[in-house]
Amino acid sequence: MRYSRRILATPSSFIRDILKVTEDPSVTSFAGGLPNPISFPQEALKESACNIIDNYGAKVFQYSTTEGYLPLRQFVADKYNKNFGLNIKPADVLITTGSQQALDLIAKALLNNGDKVIVEEPGYLGAIQAFCMFEPQFMPVTLEHEGLNLEELENALKAGAKFAYLVPNFQNPSGLTYTQERREAICKLFDKYDTVLVEDDPYGELRFKGKKLPYIGAGKLAHSVLLGTFSKTVTPGMRLGYIITQDEELMGHLVTAKQSSDLHTNIFSQYMIADYLAHNEYQKHVDKITALYREQSDSMLSAMREFFPPHVRYTEPEGGMFIWVTLPEGQSALALFHKAMEKKVAFVPGDPFYVDKHDVNTFRLNYTNSTDEMIRDGIKRLASVL
Amino acid sequence: MRYSRRILATPSSFIRDILKVTEDPSVTSFAGGLPNPISFPQEALKESACNIIDNYGAKVFQYSTTEGYLPLRQFVADKYNKNFGLNIKPADVLITTGSQQALDLIAKALLNNGDKVIVEEPGYLGAIQAFCMFEPQFMPVTLEHEGLNLEELENALKAGAKFAYLVPNFQNPSGLTYTQERREAICKLFDKYDTVLVEDDPYGELRFKGKKLPYIGAGKLAHSVLLGTFSKTVTPGMRLGYIITQDEELMGHLVTAKQSSDLHTNIFSQYMIADYLAHNEYQKHVDKITALYREQSDSMLSAMREFFPPHVRYTEPEGGMFIWVTLPEGQSALALFHKAMEKKVAFVPGDPFYVDKHDVNTFRLNYTNSTDEMIRDGIKRLASVL
Structure with missing residues (x-):
């Protein structure tokens, strides 16, 4: 065998394949895990780049x-x-x-x-x-x-x-x-x-x-x-x-x-x-990001309350970037993914988050990289296939 | 056993220990493998740092x-x-x-x-x-x-x-x-x-x-x-x-x-x-580094010709950063290292470059990070303990 056991055992990156599908700009993607660009203090970092070259050579x-x-x-x-x-x-x-x-x-x-x-x-x-x-x-x-x-x-x-x-x-x-x-x-x-x-x-x-x-x-x-x-x-x-x-x-x-x-x-x-x-005031900067994520999480949760059927359960995070959704037992999140893609909405089916389970009934939603309108509209479309 | 076999088998980093000894500013070190700072186009890189933030956000x-x-x-x-x-x-x-x-x-x-x-x-x-x-x-x-x-x-x-x-x-x-x-x-x-x-x-x-x-x-x-x-x-x-x-x-x-x-x-x-x-013109920049390393290598080799005894052999590189020295069979480069340190000159004894040999009669010299004067003077002092 030419390759190592470890590399042959590593699952072909499921999430990468999914992210490729969602590159289509007409798709509303809740699949990623990207921080909102508001978290990048661009001008301050530009100043720091110049400072350190000037000061430390x-x-x-x-x-x-x-x-x-x-x-x-x-x-x-x-x-x-x-x-x-x-x-x-x-x-x-x-x-x-x-x-x-x-x-x-x-x-x-x-x-x-x-x-x-x-x-x-x-x-x-x-x-x-x-x-x-x-x-x-x-x-x-x-x-x-x-x-x-x-x-x-x-x-x-x-x-x-x-x-x-x-x-x-x-x-x-x-x-x-x-x-x-x-x-x-x-x-x-x-x-x-x-x-x-x-x-x-x-x-x-x-x-x-x-x-x-x-x-x-x-x-x-x-x-x-x-x-x-x-x-x-x-x-x-x-x-x-x-x-x-x-x-x-x-x-x-x-x-x-x-x-x-x-x-x-x-x-x-x-x-x-x-x-x-x-x-720079790091804590103030972090507070800005947190305030934004609070809003985005609120938007998603309120849309979910409005549009999701009662048999679909989900977590309500106190921070961070993700909501976890559980479908009724026996339903496949992967099958749902394909239906949702027809409605131009993407998420990550739960499978890659388990070591040895397949075709699970759970999936992950990310809210940090979409506007309120995208969130409301995307959740509504997703709900239509639930 | 708490730790992995691999980490326990990895030699405690010999070269790091040596580099620590040579941090004393009064030591002339031919032990490192650092490029000469001339190879860092600082001002051009500063411009690029600003450009990319402005252009790509x-x-x-x-x-x-x-x-x-x-x-x-x-x-x-x-x-x-x-x-x-x-x-x-x-x-x-x-x-x-x-x-x-x-x-x-x-x-x-x-x-x-x-x-x-x-x-x-x-x-x-x-x-x-x-x-x-x-x-x-x-x-x-x-x-x-x-x-x-x-x-x-x-x-x-x-x-x-x-x-x-x-x-x-x-x-x-x-x-x-x-x-x-x-x-x-x-x-x-x-x-x-x-x-x-x-x-x-x-x-x-x-x-x-x-x-x-x-x-x-x-x-x-x-x-x-x-x-x-x-x-x-x-x-x-x-x-x-x-x-x-x-x-x-x-x-x-x-x-x-x-x-x-x-x-x-x-x-x-x-x-x-x-x-x-x-x-920027990359090739012109590389040519400048190469010209400097030619000079530095020439300095070291001519000092070695002048001061090293004939029973000590060494390579004459056509480029790069290193010269390899071979002592007469049976001599220890590690023992020489300690004698050289008394004369405030450092190099890397050959041992870590072999998989399974110890106390070898070879060592490595680097010439890219010293001035002509340091090179001539350091080689002369090193020769005094050969």
Whole structure:
């Protein structure tokens, strides 16, 4: 066999194929996961690009350190310390080429083939794909309205999973947020086992309803890893994410994995974002994005209330970018997708968010990249085929 | 065991430790592999940063395609078609997060653990590290003055190696260039086997002596892969490299591996470099770098001729960034390193460039990041401990 098992086992990218279909400009697409361009502070970033070349010259163009640009790591540490009362040092922060790379590095550092990995069901498809490359045995645990099912989780921990990957705030794809009680119960469980807890929080700052909740493991568990990104609040195009962990041994291995993967993250962009953060009011900027997403989410939910039949259920997110829809049992979201495309509306059928289920009755809607009119009109057309 | 076998097997980064020792500003370091900052066209890049924000707005900040920015892929295809009479289309080009990522993706797409990989001996340590992550069986083949040893190469091909990784121009670490005859003989061998030939050419444009030679496999072999980068000619800090292959099935798998690794390469930097290339005379810029490296290489070689004892041999590169030194048999370059550090001169002992040899009698010198005076003075001090 010419190719590796891992690459042959990776599903041909279903979502890419779908996104291609939806490139037709006459299609209203709720399929993507793109932040609204309002989140890109273009003029301020242009100023920062000039500033850093003027102020630092060759340094912003030369090879740099694997761990990342120190002032950016300091900003990240300060932000979490201030917002969550944590005690993170810059040395606990590794800048990655987007959060996607963080997933690759964690798998590289921890997984032998056949090792067990806990994922949410449904779970983030990019994480499933990244972990797939290391041929693990997936242990999907049901994501309930309050968070992971505790009994299934404990069974998976008992079975010796190497790590668990959770998105506790406004999860992708479900839009669900773990409750305070469920977070505490999950923390207690992890405390009894050796499994690394990876909390990915790309959307946490984009909360437009309810109150901020503490992390499950960060600052509490010895083998806790927290992931974050600038993709949803400044720019995804520059691929700047980060891994936070106070487990020094694990951090050492992650740095080695990072070095072998791409030496270091784009240093020009690290300087640029650090300069932007130093000279602009980040929190005010995030508040603007959050206000917009609140409106867009309201538009979609009110259209769904108006047009969707009562047998179709859906989540009501407190932040982030997604709503998760459940059709009556036995119905196929994939079949619905084809009918919806005839009405020129697109979404992502649930299949790629499951490790081993096909033709499921769930699908994902994104509201952050459409106008109120597009949302209302698109939901109405979608409802006509439900 | 908490960690993966691959990460535990990866040598603690020897070269990083060495580079730390050499951070002392009173040390003359020939240890690095940094391009001279003359290669960074700072003012032109600043203009390009402004241009792309003004001209393309949100597009340069948004998520983008895994394959890369089309005009940049077109530039790469055109360059090779013009300079080497190849027939590459943009679809044959995948933009990567530096060449280092190309190594990771190739290994991901091709290697199961235990699979055989051919590397040069000595070979590029970053490649050895990247491949290590996928637990291959290395098959080192001796790099002679004219290129790979053909008999050893054929034995490794017969043994069923998945791919071979070669740097035919001004190799890192040896500075050696494969001869025309050896290239042809190697191509003939690969034509008989199924092994993928990966030619990495980061330094090819920086030729200051002799005449340009055709690639070994590009345009000739069905399973040929060519790697290139903008790191040595425009900026390494932005991590922009590329994979070229006309093997469509392999390209499909590499794109999947890329998607799972970091979704796509920094799009802001892709637009920026494409804009720079469209509005500046790239070849003139490369000629300036090459002229400087010719001078620096001449300085180092003439100092070596003057000060080194006759029993110490070394290569005379026709381009690129490195000279490779061989001590008399039985002597240790690592022991010499410690003596040289007392004289405040640093280099990289040969050990990390070998898969399974220790305390070797070879070491690498870099000349691109020191002035003529530093080179002459540093070589004189180094000679005093030889």
